[in-house]
Each structure stands twice: as structure tokens, then as C-alpha cells.
Amino acid sequence: MLEVRNLKVRAEGKDILRGVNLTVKAGEVHAIMGPNGSGKSTFARALAGHPQYEVVGGEARYLGRDLLDMDPDERAREGVFMAFQYPVEIAGVSNAYFLKAALNAKRKHDGLGELDAMEFMTLVRDKAKLFDLDASMLGRAVNEGFSGGEKKRNEIFQLAVLEPKLAILDETDSGLDIDALRVVANGVNAMRSTDRAFIVVTHYQRLLNYIIPDFVHVLNDGVIVRSGGKELALELEEKGYGWLEAAGASA
Amino acid sequence: MAKGGAVAERNDFYLAEHDRFIACRASDPAWLRDLRGRGLVRFAERGFPTTRDEEWRFTNVAPIAETPWTLAPAVAPGVDTLIRDVLFDAAIRIVVINGRFVPELSRISNSPVQAGSLAGAVAGGSVGLEQQIGAFEMDGRPFVALNTAFLDDGALVVVPAGALLRDAIHIVVATVPGADPVVAHPRIVVSVGASAQATIVETYVGAEGVPYLTNAVTEIELGENAVVEHYKDQREPTTAHHVATMHVRLARSSNFASQSFAFGGGIVRNDLVAVLGGEGGECTLNGLYFSDARRLVDNHTMIDHAMPHCASHELYKGILAGKARAVFNGKIVVRQDAQKTDAKQTNRALLLSDDAQINTKPQLEIFADDVKCTHGAAIGQLDEEALFYLRARGLTALEARDLLIHAFAGEILNEIKVEPVRAQMEAALFDRLAQDLEGQ
Numbered sequence: 001m002l003e004v005r006n007l008k009v010r011a012e013g014k015d016i017l018r019g020v021n022l023t024v025k026a027g028e029v030h031a032i033m034g035p036n037g038s039g040k041s042t043f044a045r046a047l048a049g050h051p052q053y054e055v056v057g058g059e060a061r062y063l064g065r066d067l068l069d070m071d072p073d074e075r076a077r078e079g080v081f082m083a084f085q086y087p088v089e090i091a092g093v094s095n096a097y098f099l100k101a102a103l104n105a106k107r108k109h110d111g112l113g114e115l116d117a118m119e120f121m122t123l124v125r126d127k128a129k130l131f132d133l134d135a136s137m138l139g140r141a142v143n144e145g146f147s148g149g150e151k152k153r154n155e156i157f158q159l160a161v162l163e164p165k166l167a168i169l170d171e172t173d174s175g176l177d178i179d180a181l182r183v184v185a186n187g188v189n190a191m192r193s194t195d196r197a198f199i200v201v202t203h204y205q206r207l208l209n210y211i212i213p214d215f216v217h218v219l220n221d222g223v224i225v226r227s228g229g230k231e232l233a234l235e236l237e238e239k240g241y242g243w244l245e246a247a248g249a250s251a
Numbered sequence: 252m253a254k255g256g257a258v259a260e261r262n263d264f265y266l267a268e269h270d271r272f273i274a275c276r277a278s279d280p281a282w283l284r285d286l287r288g289r290g291l292v293r294f295a296e297r298g299f300p301t302t303r304d305e306e307w308r309f310t311n312v313a314p315i316a317e318t319p320w321t322l323a324p325a326v327a328p329g330v331d332t333l334i335r336d337v338l339f340d341a342a343i344r345i346v347v348i349n350g351r352f353v354p355e356l357s358r359i360s361n362s363p364v365q366a367g368s369l370a371g372a373v374a375g376g377s378v379g380l381e382q383q384i385g386a387f388e389m390d391g392r393p394f395v396a397l398n399t400a401f402l403d404d405g406a407l408v409v410v411p412a413g414a415l416l417r418d419a420i421h422i423v424v425a426t427v428p429g430a431d432p433v434v435a436h437p438r439i440v441v442s443v444g445a446s447a448q449a450t451i452v453e454t455y456v457g458a459e460g461v462p463y464l465t466n467a468v469t470e471i472e473l474g475e476n477a478v479v480e481h482y483k484d485q486r487e488p489t490t491a492h493h494v495a496t497m498h499v500r501l502a503r504s505s506n507f508a509s510q511s512f513a514f515g516g517g518i519v520r521n522d523l524v525a526v527l528g529g530e531g532g533e534c535t536l537n538g539l540y541f542s543d544a545r546r547l548v549d550n551h552t553m554i555d556h557a558m559p560h561c562a563s564h565e566l567y568k569g570i571l572a573g574k575a576r577a578v579f580n581g582k583i584v585v586r587q588d589a590q591k592t593d594a595k596q597t598n599r600a601l602l603l604s605d606d607a608q609i610n611t612k613p614q615l616e617i618f619a620d621d622v623k624c625t626h627g628a629a630i631g632q633l634d635e636e637a638l639f640y641l642r643a644r645g646l647t648a649l650e651a652r653d654l655l656i657h658a659f660a661g662e663i664l665n666e667i668k669v670e671p672v673r674a675q676m677e678a679a680l681f682d683r684l685a686q687d688l689e690g691q
Contacts, residue, residue, distance in 0.1 A: 048643050051635070051639065071642070072639060072642040072643050073642040073648065073651075075643075081643075084640065084643075088637045090640070090641075090655070090658060092658030092659065093654060093655075093657070093658045098654075101644075101654065102646065105644075105650070109645070158644065162645075
């Protein structure tokens with residue numbers, strides 16, 4: 001589904017990613033871990049097409065197409081979804097309006113008919129029930145006045161409604177209490193399927209108790225320094241990230 | 252010397268125009284002829300304002316001052332196409348074209364509400380007009396003085412005490428340009444009696460072509476406990492300049508809510524003065540304006556808290572594109588007797604280009620000691636993170652931009668209670684935005 005080769009990304013004049021390689025197949029869940037400043041979020045945002053992240057080398061192919069050549073909105077309509085680390089507040093736009101516009105943009109792109117207000121509300125109520133999310137947040141302005149946990153749940157709600165092929169979670173677990181974390185993890189687990197892939201960017205191993213990854217990658221200083229199975233996360237939990245610096249120093 | 256000569260020349264032009272104007276109006280009542288005379292004297296004293304006048308510091312009206320505007324002639328037939336798009340199904344409609352009431356396009360009322368031509372009311376010897384017209388100071392207001400010097404026709408609405416009008420009264424002011432630059436000086440006079448309730452919509456439109464000037468004056472008086480909602484919809488072409496002064500007097504416990512929309516015009520200047528002249532009055536002044544290309548939109552508001560226990564709320568929002576300029580000056584005066592005043596003023600502007608510019612100034616003059624007055628201004632561009640967030644969910648760059656502008660404007664647009672007006676305003680704004688985008 002996703003083939004990343006030697007990806008190099010600059011942001012604010014600094015080289016952040018210095019050659020990342022990653023292959024993600026449909027049905028897989030990949031966790032990307034690493035210390036602060038290792039480039040985890042940069043990787044997520046670059047895949048989503050954030051304009052402040054400049055790709056200076058390498059390539060990323062998504063379903064056989066050049067992902068980096070697509071505008072961020074085209075990536076989204078093609079089924080790439082990034083759950084934001086810091087979801088943006090948009091005053092004056094209701095969640096329902098926003099989500100309906102997003103869903104219909106995608107449906108139109110897929111050659112499906114646009115949903116009217118009634119069909120849309122039925123769909124989101126069903127999703128809310130299924131994912132144990134609060135449908136009352138639909139009437140509120142996008143993320144405005146939401147707590148940190150509500151914002152992250154809202155991202156998962158969007159994920160559930162938009163049903164992407166490739167979902168990238170950028171530290172969705174950071175700062176969450178255990179209840180909110182469960183909602184997020186349950187949402188992701190319910191969405192796991194053979195034709196959908198996840199890249200879960202996280203700072204803490206805790207999330208991976210709830211979302212069991214197929215692969216764990218450790219990013220440090222802009223490159224993936226280790227890859228392994230789910231047991232790698234446990235090892236990191238035990239040893240922390242300190243050993244990376246030691247490894248870096250000896251290299 | 253040359254400059255002084257130019258001013259004198261301009262004065263001579265308007266004096267000659269005035270002579271022509273009054274020549275066929277000798278039979279008008281003495282009070283009206285006297286009022287016009289005072290207006291002419293006031294105008295001639297100072298002429299058009301310049302940027303040396305504090306109230307006009309950022310608004311250069313030289314393109315207006317340097318043009319010899321002749322009075323717009325009576326209209327040719329076929330002008331109904333000009334106003335067709337702005338009409339809605341109002342029970343009372345007063346259409347004024349080129350400064351003159353047009354009975355064929357209007358739906359007037361004689362009783363219980365008196366609504367129709369101002370000139371008609373003057374000719375009919377309508378009682379109390381003398382007190383209703385020109386009841387405020389022209390000094391320092393040269394455009395009001397000029398309007399008064401050429402005061403002729405417009406709209407008169409008198410709502411009797413206790414009348415509850417559910418339907419909006421629509422006043423349409425339109426101008427058809429001529430071969431030479433023309434000016435219209437419409438005068439709108441509204442009086443709403445005690446405990447009465449009314450909604451007034453003023454719409455300003457015109458045809459493109461040779462430049463013209465609209466120099467409008469609206470006077471609104473609210474009796475005790477009266478409730479008035481007022482909408483001003485200004486959609487004149489870029490070839491037109493629009494200068495308008497609205498003066499509102501609120502009696503005890505009355506409530507006035509104004510929404511002013513300025514989407515058109517080359518140079519636009521709105522002066523809105525609201526005098527809270529009785530205890531417990533409440534006044535809401537909201538505005539939404541759009542300026543692009545090299546257009547200028549200037550909103551000057553002045554809320555005069557003259558009596559205690561009055562509240563005022565003010566929210567003006569602007570959207571600026573291209574090399575547009577805007578001015579917002581919000582003056583709030585709280586006089587010594589006006590204890591327990593609650594005044595809040597907010598002014599926000601959205602700059603869609605790096606070349607757009609706004610000068611904003613809150614001006615609070617507080618002479619009472621037990622009051623609550625707040626003001627705030629925020630100028631900014633579209634939030635890049637919000638744009639990316641929307642695009643990351645599949646909306647195109649254009650859809651994302653429109654959605655954010657909708658959200659910005661919605662705070663004002665969604666408050667319009669007259670649905671056809673709300674729909675028209677929303678469509679007009681996004682039409683202008685789309686045109687602006689094509690031009691880029």
C-alpha cells in the first residue's frame with residue numbers, strides 16, 4: 001500500500017528526516033516510536049502533505065502512485081487520513097457541517113452520490129454508537145472549546161466516518177486518560193481490516209497494549225534505526241530511549 | 252493659493268447647482284427652504300473634508316471632491332431590471348431611484364403605517380415632519396450638509412405607537428448613471444412610535460457606467476419602548492461612491508439593532524450615530540464589509556451613552572482582498588450621567604492578501620465612573636493550520652478558504668432575521684469573493 005524510499009524532509013530550514021524507508025502492506029499496523037525530535041511527527045505530516053514540510057529527497061508511493069506529487073486534499077480523497085497531534089479549532093463551523101463536507105468530497109471523488117443531511121445524520125449516529133463516541137459533539141464548532149481528550153476522540157470519529165485506506169495516527173494517545181485512550185484504541189481496533197493499514201506514531205508504549213502492532217520501528221535523528229515485532233515496544237519501554245544516544249555516539 | 256482657488260471653484264459649482272435646484276421649488280414650505288439654506292451654508296463654509304480632518308484621516312475623498320457631480324435626472328424607464336434581484340416579498344416597499352420616489356415600483360401604505368415618498372409627505376403637509384427631518388447637528392458633517400442643501404425626496408416611514416409590524420419594510424435606493432457624473436441625495440426618515448415594533452431594510456444598488464455618487468442620510472427615531480431592527484445592504488458598483496450617514500435617536504427603554512452590509516462601491520463611507528437618550532435603552536450595531544481591488548470601505552460609528560442603564564453591543568467584521576483598504580473607527584461616549592453603562596465593541600478583519608490594509612481605532616470617551624466598557628480588535632489572515640486541517644480531510648484549497656470565510660462572516664450573516672435578506676447577503680458576498688478570485 002505504501003512504499004517509502006529514502007525520504008528526506010526539511011522543516012524550518014532544518015533537515016529532519018534523513019532517509020526513511022518503510023513498507024506498509026494492506027491489513028498491517030505499524031508503530032513508529034522514538035524520542036522527542038526524532039522526526040516521528042514530521043514523517044506523519046509529510047505523508048499528509050503539510051505545506052511546511054519540504055520533501056528534499058526520496059519517494060513515497062501510495063497504491064502505486066506518487067503520493068508526494070498529490071495535494072493534501074487529493075491524498076485525503078484517495079484515502080489517506082492523518083489524525084492530528086494537535087487538532088485545529090475552527091470557530092463558526094459545526095462538526096457536522098465539516099464532516100459532511102469531508103465525506104461528500106470523498107464520495108464524489110469515489111464516484112458515489114453525495115449524502116443529504118438526513119442520510120448523513122443516520123450514518124454518523126450509527127458510527128457514534130458503534131465507536132462509543134458522543135454524537136452531541138456534532139453540533140458544536142470543530143474542536144472549539146474541546147478538551148484534549150475530546151479533540152482526539154473527534155479525530156477518531158472522523159476516521160470512523162471517512163473510512164480511509166491508510167490511517168496515520170500522530171501521537172493520538174499523548175495526554176489521554178485511560179478512558180479516552182481506550183476509546184481511541186477500540187476505534188482503531190474496530191477499523192482494522194485486511195484492506196486498511198495503520199501507521200501509529202507514538203511516544204509511549206502504553207498505547208501498544210491496546211493496539212497490538214504487527215511491526216514496530218524506532219526512529220532516531222531522522223532515520224529508522226531498528227525494526228521488529230511488537231516485542232520491540234516492550235523492550236523500549238524497559239530500556240527507554242537512552243540506548244539510542246549511546247548507539248549514536250558509538251556509530 | 253491654487254488649492255484655495257479649487258475649493259472656491261467647487262463651492263461656486265455647488266452654489267450654481269443649488270440655484271438651479273431651488274428655482275423650481277419656491278413653493279416648498281418655508282421650514283424646508285430654510286433647512287436647505289442652512290445646509291448649503293454649512294457645506295460652503297468648509298467644503299469637502301480632507302485627510303487633514305481627524306474624522307477623515309485615512310479616507311481621502313479627493314476623487315469625490317474633484318468631480319463636478321450634477322443632480323441625477325429623473326429616471327428613464329426600464330430601471331426595474333436594476334432592482335429586480337434585490338426585491339423580496341415585502342408588504343411595504345419604497346423605491347427611490349436617482350433620488351426620487353418611484354410610485355410604479357413601490358407598495359406604499361397610508362394607514363396605520365404611513366410609508367411612502369418623503370417629497371409626497373412634504374407636499375401633503377404631513378404633520379410633524381419639520382421636527383423629524385434634520386434634527387441633528389450638521390457641523391463637522393459636510394456630506395450631511397450637502398444632502399440637506401439638496402434635500403428633496405426619499406422615503407418616509409411613520410409607525411404609530413403600539414403597532415407591531417411582523418413584515419420588513421423594504422426601502423430600495425437605486426441610481427442609474429448618466430453621460431456625466433451624477434449624484435443623488437436620498438433622505439430616509441423613519442419614526443417608530445412608543446412600544447411599536449418594526450423592521451427596516453435599506454438596499455442600495457446601482458448600474459455600472461460613468462461614476463456616480465450616492466450621498467444618503469437616514470434618520471431614525473425610536474419612541475419609548477420601541478423595538479427596531481435595521482438592515483442596510485449596500486451593493487453599489489465599483490464605479491460608484493457611497494457616502495451615508497445614519498442618525499438614530501433612542502428614547503427610554505427602546506431597542507435598536509442595526510446590521511450594516513457594505514459589499515460594493517469604490518469609496519464607501521458610513522457614519523452611524525446612535526444616541527441613547529433615555530434610560531434603559533439598548534443598541535446593537537453590527538457590520539460586515541467586503542473590500543477588494545483598490546476599493547476603500549470606512550465605517551465610523553459613534554454611540555452616545557447620554558443616560559444611565561443603557562447597553563450597547565458592537566461587532567464589525569471586514570474581509571479585505573487585493574489592495575483594498577478599510578477604516579473602522581468606533582467611538583463610544585459615556586456622559587457623566589450615564590452610570591451603569593454597559594458597552595462592548597469588537598472589530599475584526601480578515602486580510603486575504605498581503606497588500607490589503609486596515610486602520611482601526613476604538614475611541615472611548617468615558618465621563619461616568621460606574622460603567623463597563625470593553626473593546627477589542629483583531630486583524631489576521633486565514634489560519635494556515637485550519638486550511639491544512641480542512642484540506643487534510645479532503646476539501647480543496649478553494650473549498651477550505653470559502654468554509655473559513657463562511658465561518659468568519661457567519662457570525663454576522665446568521666443573525667439576519669429576514670430570511671430573503673440573509674440569503675441575498677450570503678450569495679452576494681460569495682459572488683464577490685468568487686469574482687475576486689478570478690481576478691487573481
